[in-house]
Amino acid sequence: MTVLVSLVEHAPARGFPLPDAVGRALAGLKILGEAAPDAHEPGVWRLRAGSRVGAVAVAVPGVETVTVRITPKVPVPRLFFLLGYSKDPHGWRDGTVDAAEHTELLPALAHAVERQTDRALGRGLLQGYRSVEESSFVVRGRVRETEQIRRRFGMSLPVEVTYDEFTTDIAENRILRSAVDRLLLLPGVPKAVRTRLVHQRARLADITPVVRGQALPLWRPTRLNTRYHQALHLAEAVLDGSSAEHRPGGLRIDSFVFDMNRVYEDFVCVALREAMRPYGGRSVLQARGTHLDEGHSVRLKPDFIWYTGAGVPGIVADAKYKVDKRRSYPNEDLYQMLAYCTALGLTEGHLVYAKGNAPHASHRVRRARTVLHQHALDLDQQPALLLAEVRALTRRMVTGAGEGGS
Incomplete structure (x- = not known):
């Protein structure tokens, strides 16, 4: 018997009757924001989705399979845009990924991978x-x-x-074969899509799949493998987000999830880097070499730093996906950005949220020249408009950096 549990990203917790083994497994995975037994109803578990979206299947031997589907708040096509642009901003085109009629994440992704794989292999396997x-x-x-x-x-x-x-047994084909194999094992792939995936696996039958636990083979975008690019980006997303494991008692867990925090962070960093190109200088994503103290014992990792042509830090920004509307913008984010500005010697810092309570807020720090800005991007709009909003935000950052004299 199969039990389906449907959740929505960051929605309030709900109660579901579940076997205790399944509830404990979900709690141990730490995929959900909350998984705990109900204090008043035996056999009921309260589940709440956090920032991870996708599907998790927990199979109890001889009893049932519980599938938890977590729907993102942003439309699936918009999520595909965020993923695709962060991986290949120059190769992305509106409509590149066809989600067809599927409104749930995993079915739509499986359909997109199968279609792109079919297009990649249309002229035969790359050698x-x-x-x-x-x-x-x-x-x-x-x-x-x-x-x-x-x-x-x-x-x-x-x-x-x-x-x-x-x-033909090269990195590009091995990645496609491994992604197709993985999708065929995941719960929630529609029968029609699964049938087409079986056909793609037959075309890749002589290719060596990547053994679970091994690092993916490296590939480099070239003119020769151009027709593979979109399929490979999607295949890597499947392999990065999927996992399978066995637990004591014969439990088998198959999952495919995206962390929306990471998806949003990657998109904002890449979009800011692309928008900063006309201004010259150098953009650094996930800057690991920054420290708060002179002894280099307190490490900082800003999401985005732009250096001027002279090699001096000019802009620092951090991407924050979730805003708790009950608390408005979290104060902890401001403390973090203040530390970045202090360490880099900047008078302005920028926090970039997904759409929250206000489009923009700024705070001038007492007894300091530092101004902390909180911006919000509207992810519900069309990709071209979203990128235009990022470019407008970049102009504001550059203007502020010039006025600050940093």
Whole structure:
């Protein structure tokens, strides 16, 4: 028996009758914002979605499978835009990803991956050179002398060799094959889409999938693999967001989730970087080399720093996805931004929220020259309008940096 639990991102907690094993598994995954037994009704668990959206299936052997679907507040096509733009801002085009009639995240993504994979493979599988290291009785390519001595102790055969092989079993095809395999195991993929995914897997039958736990093979965008780009970006999103594990008692958990905090943060950083290009200088995302103290023991990691042409910090910004409307903008974010401004020697700092209570607010810090700005982006608007709003925000930041004399 299959039990479906539907939640909405950041909606209030609701009670659901669930086996205790399933409730404990959901609580242990830490995917939901809240998963706890109801204090008044035995057998009922109170569930609340946080910032993670997608689907989780918990299978109890011989009993039932509980599938939790978490719907994002932003429309699915808009979520695809945020994902696609952050991965490839120059390759993104409106309508590139077709979500068809699917309004839920996983079915829409599965459909998009299948369509893009079909387009990528329309002219046959991409071929390329792959470096191979193996033991051989025939010398081919170059002898790995160190390995030959270490493993063969002076024996002449077999020979440890390395060579380049022209094959279809390359990184691009391996990523597509692995994503298709993963989607076929996830709950909630429609039957029609699943059938088409099986067809794509047949086309990739001779390709080696990535073993679970291994890092994805690296690929580099080139003119030769242009037709693969969109499919690969979507496939990487599937592989980054999916996981499977077994728990004591035979529980099997399959999940596919996106953290909207990370999705929004990645989008804002990339969009700011692209909008800053006309102004020259250099943009740094997730700046890890920043410290609060002179002893470099307190590490800071601003989401975005723009350096002027002289290499001096000019703008610092941090992306914040969720605003609790009951508390307005959180004070903790202001303290964090003040630390960034102090460490970088800036008189202005910028917090960029998803649409909240107000489009803009600013705070001048007492006994200091620092002004902290809180901006809000409206994610409900069309992509072109959203990017225009980011460019307007960038102009405001640049103007403020010039007036501040930093």
